[in-house]
Structures are given as C-alpha cells and as structure tokens.
C-alpha cells in the first residue's frame with residue numbers, strides 16, 4: 399500500500415477546527431482509495447510562540463521538509479499583535495514560506511452552481527466563473543529591503559529580480575496550457591519601475607508559450623474588472639501584494655472566504671492551506687466553514703501526491719454537500735436546507751466520499 403507523510407500545522411484560532419475536518423475527509427478518501435496517510439503535527443504561529451518562544455520552531459521547518467506535503471490551517475490573533483514583529487505569528491509564516499521556497503501560490507476561484515446566490519454579484523455575472531490567481535509568494539514588498547520605521551516614518555521596498563519573475567511566469571504559463579490558455583499579468587507599470595521590469599520579463603517568457611494569449615492589466619483596473627466581468631479571466635499572474643488583495647476579492651465572487659483553497663508550490667515541499675486567516679472572531683464556536691481547508695487537502699492530493707482520483711472524490715463530495723443544502727453559518731442565507739457545525743459539514747463530506 400502506498401504511504402504518504404503529511405505535516406499538519408493547525409495553527410491558531412479556527413486552524414485546529416478546520417484542519418481536523420480536512421483530516422477526517424482525507425482519512426475517508428485514503429481508506430476508500432487504498433493508500434495510507436501518516437500525519438505529524440507541528441507547531442507554528444501564536445501557539446508555537448506561547449510554548450517555545452518562537453513562532454516558527456526549527457522542528458517545524460525540518461519536519462515539513464521531511465514530509466511529502468504540508469497541510470496548514472491558519473495563524474495569528476490579537477493576543478500576539480503587540481509582540482516585536484519578528485516574534486509575531488505572521489513573521490513565522492513568511493519565514494516558513496521562504497524556508498520552503500514556495501514561490502508560487504495558486505488560488506483557484508470557482509463559483510459553485512449550488513451557491514450562485516451566495517455571491518454579492520448578480521448570477522449572470524458570476525455563473526461559470528473559473529479563474530486561477532497565480533501569485534508570487536516569497537518576493538516583492540513583503541520581503542524587500544530596506545524596511546523599517548522610526549517615530550516619523552515607515553518604509554518597505556518592492557523588489558523583484560528578473561529570475562524571480564521568470565520563475566513565477568513560467569509557472570503561470572504552464573498552468574494556462576492546461577486550462578483555457580490565457581494569462582493576464584497584473585502590475586502597476588504606469589507608476590512603478592519594478593512593475594515595468596515585471597511586464598518586460600513576462601513578455602520575454604511568453605515567447606516560449608506561443609499558444610498562450612498574454613494580456614497585461616494595471617492592478618487598479620484588475621480590481622474593477624474582477625467585479626465587472628470576472629469571466630474574462632483564466633489565469634491571473636500577479637506579484638505578492640497585488641495577488642494577496644485580488645484573491646481575497648475573488649473569494650467574494652464565490653460567496654464566502656471560507657470556500658477558497660490554495661496551494662503554495664516551489665522546488666521542495668508544497669504547502670496547502672485555505673486563503674483565509676485564523677478568524678479569531680468565530681474561533682472555538684464550531685461555526686467556521688471547513689470547505690476551504692478540505693478543498694486545499696484535495697489540491698494536496700492532486701499536486702503533491704498525484705492522487706487525482708481521490709482529489710476528484712473530495713471535490714465531488716463537497717459539491718454534493720452543497721447541492722443537498724448543507725451550509726455552515728457563513729452561507730446560512732443561501733438556499734440552506736440545514737445549518738451545520740464545522741464538524742457536521744466535515745462528517746457529511748467524509749460520508750459522501752464512498753457514495
């Protein structure tokens with residue numbers, strides 16, 4: 399029997415609740431499909447700081463690098479916001495991504511037919527939306543030097559090297575080749591020199607993919623177009639901060655941030671995680687939507703383990719759950735037949751795996 403080692407990082411807030419449901423579904427699909435999953439739990443975020451004094455202990459890095467894939471919940475919370483920046487959960491997460499070299503963040507935004515009324519946009523605008531944001535994850539303004547602050551000013555620097563742009567652009571074009579063969583590269587080249595380098599470099603890489611149609615869009619226009627006509631997009635290629643913002647915007651096309659998964663991929667081990675944060679406002683209440691994390695587990699099976707049929711089973715079980723009208727609180731007002739807790743939704747999805 400094939401066996402895979404999964405590093406589990408549950409994190410803070412709703413992290414443990416949603417990861418537990420993903421594990422429930424993974425165990426169901428592994429049993430059905432005939433492979434074995436071995437989990438190793440690792441600490442990161444505020445909970446890691448509380449126990450070890452470090453939001454990213456060394457064992458978490460080595461344990462992750464020693465696994466086949468990482469399934470991640472979310473980190474952060476107000477109680478850690480006053481810590482020095484390098485001790486904060488978010489710094490641990492940025493360092494983690496850098497250590498694992500996960501430079502490509504794939505964020506699909508697919509509108510489920512069953513939730514067509516859950517979006518704040520009209521059904522005819524969002525019906526059939528299926529786009530993929532390919533976001534550069536370990537460069538740009540979140541990492542650039544110099545950065546700092548004093549009493550009077552604060553500063554960060556948006557830096558991209560040609561090699562960083564080439565690497566993420568190839569990733570986006572390769573994904574587009576498997577989809578509708580359209581890449582829209584998002585930048586702010588009318589104002590930022592770093593964006594002009596981005597645009598020129600993406601143009602160069604595009605020459606190697608003659609079957610893919612490349613367009614460019616300024617980020618402010620992209621924010622507007624995503625709401626005006628999201629179906630015009632297939633693959634959106636973006637830098638770190640622009641992708642962070644646009645993919646949250648894209649999540650609202652789908653109805654709830656609790657639905658959107660992501661995969662962060664590099665040359666080593668991939669990290670699979672929902673796009674949302676630790677949602678401290680609802681943590682511990684059993685009302686978080688676990689679907690983004692369960693869907694991230696499906697991406698993990700597909701991208702990291704090559705278990706495509708098992709991934710399809712999870713995707714279909716999620717669709718069926720939504721079709722039958724089972725909803726968590728965040729989607730309660732949209733054609734709900736029954737309002738379920740986090741754990742109930744996980745169990746329903748796990749149950750549909752074999753049906």
Ligand code: NAD
Nearest residue numbers: 472473474475655656674675676677678679680686687728
């Ligand atoms: P958030 O994504 O945690 O929450 C935003 C809103 O969406 C909240 O109202 C929350 O209740 C809701 N929400 C999020 N996930 C949900 C789910 N699965 N089901 C139902 N509702 C859900 O963003 P925030 O409030 O800006 O940040 C909270 C903390 O999370 C902060 O400490 C932030 O730094 C951290 N954060 C972590 C990550 C990560 O771990 N990757 C990402 C973003 C934010």
